[in-house]
Amino acid sequence: MKKFKFDYIQIRIVLIFVLLLCSTGFPQKINSSELICKIIIQAEKELPPNTPVSIPIDNYISRLSASSFILEKIDNSLRLKVPTQIEPGEQSKLWWLLPKKINAGEKQVFDLVHGTPQIAPLVQINMDSDGLEIHYKNRKALRYQYAPLKPPTGENPLYVRSGFIHPIWSPGGKVLTRIQPSDHIHHMGFWNPWTKTEYEGRHIDFWNLKKGQGTVRFVKFNSLETGPVFGGFEALQQHVAFDSTKGEKVVLNETWQIRCWAPLSGNNKFWIWDFFTSQSCASLSPLTLLKYRYGGFGFRGTSDWNERNSDYLTSEGKTRKDGNGTRARWCNVYGKTDKGNGGVLFISHPENHEYPEPMRIWPQGDVFFGYCPVVYADWNMVPNESYVRKYRVIVYDGTITKDEAEQYWYNFIHLPQIDVKWFSNK
Template sequence: MKNRQLLSFPVVKRTLYVVQLLLLLTITFPVSAQMLARISVKAGARQCVNLPVSTAMKDEVLSRQDSLQLFEILQGRRNPVPFQITGGQNLYWILDGKTTPGKVRTYELVKGTPVPALARMQAKDSAGALVLEEGNQHLLQYNYNIVEPPAGVDTVYRRSGFIHPLWAPDGQVITQIHAEGHWHHVGIWNPWTHTSFKGKETDFWNLQKKEGTVRFKGFISRTQGPVLCGFQALQDHVAFTGKQETVAINEEWDVKAFNSNGNTIRMWDIDNTMSCADTAGITLLQYRYGGGFGLRTNAEWKVANSKVLTSEGKTRKDADSTRARWIKITGRTEKGEAGILVMSHPSNYDYPQPVRVWPENSERGEIMMNFSPTKMKSWQLKYGQTYRLCYRVLVFTNDISKEEAEDAWEAYARPPQITVSWSAGL
């Protein structure tokens, strides 16, 4: 009897272990879930932090999007991951936390009971503007209605189709509009300055010349959800000839702001796709500023309390007319320090693009910065073709190091490699 007890105990123990393992597997890998795809994400040569990634979905999967789940596989367990399908067929999610160089992270897309996810990223209308928000915090405002200049200033400076305010995570405003003496500066904007259209030089930047302007035309889409919020908007570059108006360039802004999970560094992308609206085409003539990505910063950021640094180590003293992959601007006010990092994508025209940065001794010491694609050479746009400029922006409180800026640019320019293995039958 004693020997039987001794012999049976290990058997019982093993049996209990097997039962517990089966229960764990049932909880971790629901029997109701059907795996549709296994997704591997391999990080690049530098560390990435809270990086948004995306991959295209098959039509057969999109038809089931109301019953999809995404899990990261960690130590044999499935951890639910918030995701969002937007842009027609693209699946977006965040590589949360820090991902070391070369690390492979594995995900599974399954069909099963959806895991509820809070739509933390929202796009809300507000008095003629679209405000992108994370939780209850403002990120940026796109002004689609006409914004009037200050009282007493010529109405020629009225404009739509620009971003202001741009908020730092602590609520500080990074941008300004209608600066004295530069009433045409409007936060973040991108009109072309020196162009040749139908045999006539046309300036869409300096509104006081009354040669042209940029106008909001309409929305293609608006997006919100657990991973990102944003919009696609149509804008027109309008040329003036006397009382006659002619649309010279159609452009589409595609803006996406990504969930930072409450961190002090926020990320958003702006992609601008241009096409000629007239069969004559248009030439963007070589000039020291215009187009690309224009930024007028907070009026309180001046020489004594701000810093400029480019990817090539240039500062405000010597950054102007140099080329850069990214440019970082920080400023300090009584509310604290905040900053912005603007990154140019390698696919952009005349990359690495030249920058226009006001020197320290001009314009009351305030800052205007512009990634200027035509600063060094002209750019001919032909009718029937499309042209694209892409930029990524980080907005942060306090400051980030040059190494962190390099990490962010590397992740943007050379994103992680994504491999999708679809299940049989898809």
């Protein structure tokens, strides 16, 4: 295998603070000189455990060293230490996961105090010459293929592809994606090309690779991050048009941001990861995404799934029989495998183009799902603009009810009310 040289990789070993989930059985008084801030989270609706929450810390980060504080949840006389992680940037944030459920109308109180946390990152990145894997405590979550993957023996070399996710693993180790199936060799697990486009007077298909009109390629990693609360990467990809006379031309630059959230307390049922994509024209030429029934991100389900043992359920109550072409805030794709039940819940963000987005759902046969914002209308991408789409992905073993799916959707798009009181001795 060809070894790839990672020029320009910024490995962001973010400021991480892992705090053992433990508590004392006796009341503990916090000296006022130790208290940095008090945080109160109010729940309008129920907030389940493992919900990601954050506070801005721009005004204070310069005064805090990388190992100088601990977050504690106040529970009557008990103080539960909670892992935290700083996301640096123009608006730096302190992230953590709710250790316990907050019922609707109730609150949780946290103290941020001076102290030395114990460091033990939980979300890790493993890389080889072909791909990048994200692990939770040595359990695999997903693999991003950055090296070009050749097609099966005897197939057209135009099917070579990079810049996709496969496998997606459930927490119990079930592989829920499939690549290069014989019926659609261009299907690549979880991937994000456009199908019917117009560029500089030509029709370009980045999806159906055998046409030889275009493809999508990995270019480089902009950043990698690992820590006790989340881990992931940002990758640059390019949508490339082929021309037999002029050669290749980059049409779109695209960044993928994948962030996986660490489950607390050894939770084995599900984990959460976010997929944010930002696309922009690579030249002064615009790109028109023409109205078509599929295009955008696609998900090809495991070969274990078929129309007899799998189904879809959307936020509007649609299924395999009547879901294709309809709009939905979320779609649950699920079925049976050789290891039991499992599935993937896809959640679309209200800021996405054409929200609630139309969907491509195969009504028969194997499982294919995709949000496709161009089902009913063209979409013009012009130079000097960025086009962002945001999705949350819940990968799980067992089952998820409609009410649970609604709760995951609500918690993705509605931030809870968080009140912070900073103390003068911070």
